[in-house]
Amino acid sequence: MSGRRSSGVTLPPFQTLLDEHADTVLRYLRAAVGTNEAEDCFQETFLSALRAYPKLRDASNLRGWLLTIAHRKALDAHRARGRRPVPVEQVAEVAVTDDRRAEPALWRAVRRLPAKQRSAVFLRFAADLDYVQIGQAIGCSDAAARQNVRAGLAQIRKGWAR
């Protein structure tokens, strides 16, 4: 049966996005904002995605689309936290160890990077996006995305070697 959608894009049932990408989105958010705040960001990410989904024009990279939304929610969380009197580390540190795939100290080091480098490194390594997708997510060229990843990694290595 053919879709009747005027945009001509065939969008898969939203449940497919949950089944295939919920783990990736959660992993990305845990790395980006810490385990606790990742929960709210996860809900906000998928609610925003659901709101926007019927009007989506390009279904070729749904994972990248979700991670771009997750990235914006993580930025919102960082901003909100900046306005709160609570120090960052105290909020983020609780029980990060339950995620065996993330090295908490390392992600904390990433969270201390300047905003663009931080985003680029997260999207590259927590979300596994390529440089073109990272560029789309943070609003720069793919070359600049690559440069931000490289600079971020150099910065982390410096701190690590000390």
Add this chain to the structure above:
Amino acid sequence: MGTMTDRIATLIARAEQEGLLDVAYATVDSPVGMLTLAATPKGLVRVSYSDTDRVLEELAGEISPRVLAAPARLDGVRRELDEYFSGRRRDFDVAIDWSLVHTPFRRAVLERTARIPYGQTATYRDMAEAAGNRAAVRAAGTALGANPIPVVVPCHRVLRSGGDMGQYAGGVERKRYLLELEQARP
């Protein structure tokens, strides 16, 4: 923190509150095989014998891509189907969404079909006539073959003139099973 299942349950509850759950679906085991059920806020929109993934793709294209697994929304239908298959229910009492029925003639045929009593049968010609076009026997057959809500809209109760079984979207074996369950006589 909970599991991913809890997280997704929370999300679906919030989506429903915010009016973002356009199509809820569930699967249910039955004596005629696994059924995929789907409902919109208006009512039951689909019952299918086909592969669930294909049904969901069809719903995403035809109704809305906001299709989510929300079995609680189908609890009422599931209970009534259980009762029907165990012989304790003769009529379904659920709201129907006819969105997948695209022409007035087909809708008329199916609404008439929904009123054929449990355990009784009618013919394709009866249905064509009831829908206002006595000659459109073949079109009535097509309308029944495309019934998006089988079992609940009992197209299995429609036979060829003379009592021949005719066809069924879920296969003639299922049609025979349902008629025997109801001990139907032509």
